Amino acid sequence: MAVKLNCKHLEGFLSADELKAIQPEIDKSVETINARNGAGSDFLGWIDLPIDYDKEEFTRIQTAAEKIRKTCDVFIVIGIGGSYLGARAAIEFIKSPLYNNLKKNTPDIYFAGNTISGNALDELLSICEGKDICVNVISKSGTTTEPAIAFRIFRELLEKKYGEDGAKERIFATTDKSKGSLKSLSVEKGYETFVVPDDVGGRYSVLTAVGLLPIAVAGCDINKLMQGAADARTAFKGRSDTDCAKYAAIRNCLYRKGKAIEILACYHSFFSMTAEWWKQLYGESEGKDGKGIFPASVIFSTDLHSMGQMIQEGVRNVFETVVDIKQTGAKATVPGDSADLDGLNFLAGSELNAVNHKALEATVLAHCDGGVPNIILEVDSKSEYDFGYMVYFFEMACAVSGYTLGVNPFNQPGVENYKNNMYALLGKPGDQYQARRAELLKRLGK
Amino acid sequence: MAVKLNCKHLEGFLSADELKAIQPEIDKSVETINARNGAGSDFLGWIDLPIDYDKEEFTRIQTAAEKIRKTCDVFIVIGIGGSYLGARAAIEFIKSPLYNNLKKNTPDIYFAGNTISGNALDELLSICEGKDICVNVISKSGTTTEPAIAFRIFRELLEKKYGEDGAKERIFATTDKSKGSLKSLSVEKGYETFVVPDDVGGRYSVLTAVGLLPIAVAGCDINKLMQGAADARTAFKGRSDTDCAKYAAIRNCLYRKGKAIEILACYHSFFSMTAEWWKQLYGESEGKDGKGIFPASVIFSTDLHSMGQMIQEGVRNVFETVVDIKQTGAKATVPGDSADLDGLNFLAGSELNAVNHKALEATVLAHCDGGVPNIILEVDSKSEYDFGYMVYFFEMACAVSGYTLGVNPFNQPGVENYKNNMYALLGKPGDQYQARRAELLKRLGK
Numbered sequence: 001m002a003v004k005l006n007c008k009h010l011e012g013f014l015s016a017d018e019l020k021a022i023q024p025e026i027d028k029s030v031e032t033i034n035a036r037n038g039a040g041s042d043f044l045g046w047i048d049l050p051i052d053y054d055k056e057e058f059t060r061i062q063t064a065a066e067k068i069r070k071t072c073d074v075f076i077v078i079g080i081g082g083s084y085l086g087a088r089a090a091i092e093f094i095k096s097p098l099y100n101n102l103k104k105n106t107p108d109i110y111f112a113g114n115t116i117s118g119n120a121l122d123e124l125l126s127i128c129e130g131k132d133i134c135v136n137v138i139s140k141s142g143t144t145t146e147p148a149i150a151f152r153i154f155r156e157l158l159e160k161k162y163g164e165d166g167a168k169e170r171i172f173a174t175t176d177k178s179k180g181s182l183k184s185l186s187v188e189k190g191y192e193t194f195v196v197p198d199d200v201g202g203r204y205s206v207l208t209a210v211g212l213l214p215i216a217v218a219g220c221d222i223n224k225l226m227q228g229a230a231d232a233r234t235a236f237k238g239r240s241d242t243d244c245a246k247y248a249a250i251r252n253c254l255y256r257k258g259k260a261i262e263i264l265a266c267y268h269s270f271f272s273m274t275a276e277w278w279k280q281l282y283g284e285s286e287g288k289d290g291k292g293i294f295p296a297s298v299i300f301s302t303d304l305h306s307m308g309q310m311i312q313e314g315v316r317n318v319f320e321t322v323v324d325i326k327q328t329g330a331k332a333t334v335p336g337d338s339a340d341l342d343g344l345n346f347l348a349g350s351e352l353n354a355v356n357h358k359a360l361e362a363t364v365l366a367h368c369d370g371g372v373p374n375i376i377l378e379v380d381s382k383s384e385y386d387f388g389y390m391v392y393f394f395e396m397a398c399a400v401s402g403y404t405l406g407v408n409p410f411n412q413p414g415v416e417n418y419k420n421n422m423y424a425l426l427g428k429p430g431d432q433y434q435a436r437r438a439e440l441l442k443r444l445g446k
Numbered sequence: 447m448a449v450k451l452n453c454k455h456l457e458g459f460l461s462a463d464e465l466k467a468i469q470p471e472i473d474k475s476v477e478t479i480n481a482r483n484g485a486g487s488d489f490l491g492w493i494d495l496p497i498d499y500d501k502e503e504f505t506r507i508q509t510a511a512e513k514i515r516k517t518c519d520v521f522i523v524i525g526i527g528g529s530y531l532g533a534r535a536a537i538e539f540i541k542s543p544l545y546n547n548l549k550k551n552t553p554d555i556y557f558a559g560n561t562i563s564g565n566a567l568d569e570l571l572s573i574c575e576g577k578d579i580c581v582n583v584i585s586k587s588g589t590t591t592e593p594a595i596a597f598r599i600f601r602e603l604l605e606k607k608y609g610e611d612g613a614k615e616r617i618f619a620t621t622d623k624s625k626g627s628l629k630s631l632s633v634e635k636g637y638e639t640f641v642v643p644d645d646v647g648g649r650y651s652v653l654t655a656v657g658l659l660p661i662a663v664a665g666c667d668i669n670k671l672m673q674g675a676a677d678a679r680t681a682f683k684g685r686s687d688t689d690c691a692k693y694a695a696i697r698n699c700l701y702r703k704g705k706a707i708e709i710l711a712c713y714h715s716f717f718s719m720t721a722e723w724w725k726q727l728y729g730e731s732e733g734k735d736g737k738g739i740f741p742a743s744v745i746f747s748t749d750l751h752s753m754g755q756m757i758q759e760g761v762r763n764v765f766e767t768v769v770d771i772k773q774t775g776a777k778a779t780v781p782g783d784s785a786d787l788d789g790l791n792f793l794a795g796s797e798l799n800a801v802n803h804k805a806l807e808a809t810v811l812a813h814c815d816g817g818v819p820n821i822i823l824e825v826d827s828k829s830e831y832d833f834g835y836m837v838y839f840f841e842m843a844c845a846v847s848g849y850t851l852g853v854n855p856f857n858q859p860g861v862e863n864y865k866n867n868m869y870a871l872l873g874k875p876g877d878q879y880q881a882r883r884a885e886l887l888k889r890l891g892k
């Protein structure tokens with residue numbers, strides 16, 4: 001098992017009886033997923049994805065990644081939400097959060113189209129000056145505002161720089177297999193395309209072309225990534241007696257006892273985008289119908305010096321899930337110092353990550369003493385395999401947890417509200433927007 | 447006013463009567479701060495800091511910054527918590543979150559000593575290879591584990607590379623004015639030193655040398671920064687009828703009505719470290735005695751595609767404070783496209799930030815409709831002046847809010863718990879640690 005649950009530190013917070021009592025609900029959730037007859041079951045493509053994927057496309061992804069690596073200095077990945085977080089999480093976890101600043105033989109990778117900030121775009125354009133560029137635009141419809149705006153800008157840039165014929169060799173579109181504006185444009189212009197499957201939602205899409213192409217460009221082995229997910233599928237699919245199902249059970253038990261916030265904690269900055277990916281997965285799957293655990297994240301020990309005080313002694317409405325990465329390959333050790341003014345010589349020669357792990361254990365015990373239930377999730381390493389395994393663990397646990405919460409874990413109806421208001425305020429053509437516009441302007445006092 | 451509160455969207459969530467009812471408590475909190483007779487009043491040095499600071503040291507900071515800019519490619523800032531977040535927040539807000547990747551005539555700036563992750567340190571060392579380096583180590587005592595370890599490593603590196611005499615010209619220590627191990631070492635080695643004042647806590651220290659030296663190295667005008675804070679002091683100090691006091695009042699009213707989580711939202715990624723600074727300020731000041739609003743943050747519209755669903759339709763235990771930056775200087779516009787396959791031509795020629803602002807207004811109304819109270823904080827621009835003004839606004843509001851909550855806003859007793867456990871597990875010499883060690887190992891099952 002590349003990912004294991006350690007529940008030792010739930011003692012006193014959750015009894016064996018409580019877990020036993022909720023087990024029939026967990027069993028039922030697992031059955032619902034397996035029978036594919038629950039709410040949202042049109043979006044269960046992720047379940048078998050680690051083995052049942054398009055092998056021809058997978059090879060094309062590897063070939064395209066190789067071509068991109070050879071032909072550009074800067075690779076721009078345009079996408080938002082699930083078309084952004086998974087790839088960035090993987091690259092930072094497996095490679096580094098400082099990937100762009102490290103010496104390497106792969107291109108710099110920047111993520112665009114996940115914001116409408118003009119400042120972010122101006123800066124990215126200045127970074128691109130004088131560099132060779134490739135673009136991967138990721139959007140099922142092609143009409144989502146944020147990536148569509150960014151793609152207009154980068155397409156214009158590439159066509160100016162390389163001509164239409166040159167640009168088409170540098171633009172890769174990940175989109176619907178047959179319909180939508182980005183698919184049409186790609187066919188017209190001759191872009192190589194990859195598929196966003198119909199039955200895999202954005203937040204579950206990291207193991208499709210959506211995530212795989214950028215991850216491969218960064219030099220990660222996507223075969224190993226898929227193998228990790230495949231092994232996790234074997235371990236967790238259709239079973240309600242696993243660590244994965246247990247994580248779902250524990251979350252629901254704690255939520256019902258008033259724990260409103262789950263804090264995902266890790267002791268390495270390379271995890272911070274994985275935490276953002278996790279926040280989308282759980283927040284968007286569970287936050288509906290007036291329900292759901294609020295997902296937050298911290299990087300310790302950094303944030304022990306910001307959020308640590310509140311976690312230790314604030315309102316007791318939180319629990320922590322601590323991700324303990326076992327093997328990290330780091331080499332740094334604490335140097336000795338004959339003067340020892342800082343009193344750290346008792347650590348001289350120790351590996352930093354050994355010290356870091358003591359900090360983890362120390363904090364788990366301190367926070368438990370402060371009244372915060374702590375779940376530990378042990379992950380073998382920061383390899384491609386373990387990232388893939390962990391992704392599947394969290395995905396399956398989320399589905400089980402969502403059904404147990406009594407929601408449809410696979411829709412996101414609330415994401416439309418801001419969009420419709422935004423179209424109205426921006427004056428998008430269409431009667432429905434015009435009528436709304438007057439009402440909104442009035443509320444804004446305009 | 448460089449920072450203004452817009453409370454229009456609290457209608458229906460908070461009545462004028464409720465604000466009137468809490469006002470006497472706010473008045474009392476402001477009086478307590480002014481009379482300097484509340485809990486923690488030894489740490490009120492931040493109140494007059496914007497005008498009452500060491501002018502000679504201020505000039506030395508500017509001179510040192512100039513020297514650092516001239517002599518290095520990479521500037522390493524070693525510190526944790528308040529000795530890290532303020533400077534990083536300012537540099538990303540005023541300059542850019544991509545500061546290190548932009549072309550510029552100032553050094554790259556990396557923050558170290560805020561983690562024990564060996565991976566983070568290994569990577570930073572590889573980035574430093576072949577580069578000229580200066581270091582600013584920031585620690586009042588010099589014995590805090592995270593920065594002390596990092597400083598051992600970088601001091602060793604600099605002494606190897608430049609010799610002791612060369613290294614001392616490249617190491618700048620911000621520490622206690624007279625005592626502590628870092629002060630002693632600095633005197634012995636001949637480092638230039640700057641002062642962490644006794645009466646300013648870490649999370650309130652960004653306008654001291656702690657924040658000012660790194661901010662100045664990045665090329666920001668620290669005179670303007672102080673001027674902004676000074677003007678905010680004039681506007682807010684000793685008054686309970688200001689927007690600053692009102693923000694404190696609103697937060698407490700909402701908290702008492704069950705709003706357990708405050709989400710600080712901004713529409714630009716250059717705000718994300720300012721949000722982290724704010725989380726320390728509020729979380730560490732208020733999260734104690736079983737109380738406190740849980741501070742969270744999002745960057746929209748990015749996170750509308752991850753946390754947006756939950757904010758729109760999840761548990762109604764949240765409120766949002768939306769930071770609306772008025773002038774950003776961005777130039778990017780939406781290009782036209784004759785084919786208009788994505789249907790965005792109605793935006794052609796619009797500035798991205800104008801579109802971004804419509805997204806802000808749209809989202810505020812959507813979230814209000816979803817049952818989430820929205821406070822808007824209007825900030826004039828991303829200038830040094832406005833950053834300084836905003837810092838003081840948040841600091842004063844935090845103090846008023848904390849006293850109104852009934853806590854000591856200036857201590858952080860809970861931060862010691864993990865440290866004591868960690869020292870015990872690491873085998874630090876001392877009877878108190880030895881005794882605790884056995885007990886902790888037993889609880890860990892070792």
